[in-house]
Amino acid sequence: MSAAASTIAHEVPPQAGPRAFLHRLRQGDEIAHLITLTFAALILLLTSMLVYELWVNSHLSRAQFGWAFFLTKVWDPNFDNFGAAPFIYGTIVTSAVALVLALPLGLASAIFLSELAPRNISDVISFLIDLLAAVPSVIYGLLGIFIVVPLMRTTIGPLLINTVGNVPYIGVLFRGPNYGVGFLTAGIVLAIMVVPFIISVSREVLLTVPREQREAAMALGATRWESTWQVVVPWARTGIMGSVFLALARALGETMAVTMVIGNAAAIKASLLAPGDTIASTIANQFTEATGDLYLSSLIELGLVLFLITFILNGLARILIVATERGGGRPA
């Protein structure tokens, strides 16, 4: 629409040149253009300043540790020795647990909402799920501390240790002391938080799949499920991937809910029941206590790492979602 408006605006001035420009200036068009442009540019400025501040303020830590920062397993403020490995590990593990739990649940719900439920019921449920996405993360943390942690300590944890813990290979993930707080608990709380995102984005892309695709599959004798799983879902595959990336970006950057239930220990442990820390939770916990410039600088470098990871993931997610909305994925 604005494209049409802009062609008209270019045709209106009788002649090009300084007089037409002065005319438009008097009418206020150029001024309005300039003002709004300034504010649009302000966003660019703000974002560049954000990157710049993170870069400059992490200078001490970058100069001191270099690339070894990412591989060092020690985080010791007393001896000014800082490595990000335990937190990068914690961030990846909690997000992975969250996705493993949230993806099947979210995708199944999205399929139900787009393929099975009548439109009005689907809309009501989607509205409720959008509300769920609006719940502040500190409230998920509150519920995590007082519901999920006790449940993990008394019921789920012992159950996992006694059953899956005895299975060879994957049993390693569920052994050792069970405190209730830890990677698994954080992953579960994160899963609850990202499910709404997966559902609402996946439902949108599933709804864009053309009707004919479903009808063609059913006309060939496919059951409802076969048409959904073998035709509709592959068609929307890229968009669903996009929703997963969005969820992942959110899970990686989530601070409060994780900080409250992960147990806060800078350690790499094989067991999912062990307490740990993520990049975001470490910053949240230690930033105000950071004494010494190197300590603060290391925490800011953690922030820089987190920024870069989410930057890449958000970019990928956007490309995938736009690609699906443009023409649909190619069914395999």
Next chain:
Amino acid sequence: MSALRMIWRKSLNYVMLTLTGVAAFAVVSVLFLILGYLIWNGGTSLSLNFFTQLPKPVGETGGGMANAIVGSLKLLFLAAIMGLPVGLLAGVYLAEFGGKTFSFVVRYTTDLLNGVPSIVIGIFAYSLVVLPVKHFSALAGGVALGIMVIPITVRSTEEFLRAVPGNMREAAMALGASRWKTIATVVLPAASGGILTGMLLALARVAGETAPLLFTAFGNRFWSQGWGQPIASLPVMIYTYAVAPYDDWHRQAWAAGLILLGLVFVSNLGARFILARSKAV
């Protein structure tokens, strides 16, 4: 053999479709579980003191969060006056004036800013406002929240401006109105319902943010005068009280959680209401 296969396919059909329904039901029931648990725990802990009194010294029971409620409102006010105008005008630029390449860059950067984890925004506000003056302040918290408000407002403003039919613009300009007069008197009023909704949702979202306030607004157990002192806010109070070892503090954290969630839900519902009405007109 083929009859057997048909039975298998049909039962797989029913089983899987039922499972998707169960999944949807499970997700929705989590919502009601959260609501129910919060209303029960928060409701039984809520009292008049919660709204009128300051926090009691550590170890004493009772007291309230009056300062945190006012603090949250003050921070939201700062976020609104800093973030909303920027978001609105940048949104107008993208929808009405923007060229191709520059608009693309601005749009992309806006989405990027929207995806930056809130704790990183906190570090940014810390280095902008706290580091130079060497102390935490309400202003720093307002800056952090204001930055978060901008991208949400930009995208919703642009979206609703684009939804205004092009012939309304053409009609205004055919009557001799200049471009900016068209925008200010025709396009913006037509999209005002949607734009307001977007702003309300943006404020509702940052109202619950905790991470960017931890080391900008910090917290305060007393009244905060002016804008240059550390200030308490509901989300930070919930965090501090929930991780503390006192039962009475847990009780108050639930009450604060209920108030915060109520605030967020009411503004979400209100936003949808405004939107539905402005669409109907």
